[in-house]
């Protein structure tokens with residue numbers, strides 16, 4: 001990619017962690033191999049994904065959003081693949097823009113491949129993001145995990161939810177039922193997810209309160225997934241017979257993830273908001289020539 005040192009920061013949102021690469025003028029050629037190297041937890045910095053920070057005007061995929069959102073979140077999974085959206089990532093991205101002096105505390109718009117997302121940086125440190133509408137896709141979907149040791153293969157019916165990126169939400173009796181998640185769960189029919197899928201396993205914790213595990217497309221099991229938590233909230237609300245569009249009242253669910261807690265609200269107009277922490281914890285440079 002480059003023989004020069006690369007400046008980076010490290011951040012996380014509910015322990016979904018990211019290497020942040022400031023590249024305001026879009027000059028870096030960040031190849032999939034370079035992203036995988038940065039995200040490698042033994043030979044690299046280690047992360048679930050990379051957030052490249054580029055001015056919208058300087059990126060061909062974001063140029064048309066430049067009038068609305070000055071900055072584009074170029075999100076990559078840890079295997080180097082590109083994704084449309086990352087909910088935890090967009091909160092961390094907003095926190096970075098604030099710390100770097102590119103944004104005030106308050107509201108800011110961020111361009112993503114799934115469109116412009118608006119973030120609100122609250123004084124208490126949490127970040128709320130308007131995540132757009134969840135699309136519940138019709139059609140039966142099944143999620144299966146392979147047998148492991150004494151554990152038999154298991155499968156569950158799932159709800160197909162699109163949050164700008166694809167999700168399959170399966171309700172299980174225990175989070176442990178999903179097994180080690182070292183191998184990706186298999187979703188069928190495969191045609192439902194032509195570009196792969198993020199899979200959430202969900203249990204009830206109480207009224208309007210659930211917990212989940214996630215296996216992310218391109219990153220494996222992670223400690224949290226913001227778009228996944230939104231997909232889970234909407235799938236759970238419908239399962240519970242809760243629909244803000246019908247009552248005219250917003251509804252909030254608490255979604256516990258292995259790395260913390262997210263609050264997800266669905267509004268009567270179908271838009272979804274996510275609130276959670278966003279932390280920048282380190283800043284540095286790679287050794288020259290390493291990448």
Ligand SMILES: N[C@@H](CCC[C@H](N)C(=O)O)C(=O)O
Pocket residue numbers: 016049077082083084085086087088089165166198216217218219222224225226227228
């Ligand atoms: N961790 C993210 C989602 C990242 C993208 C996902 N792996 C995909 O490929 O769609 C989140 O917080 O939403």
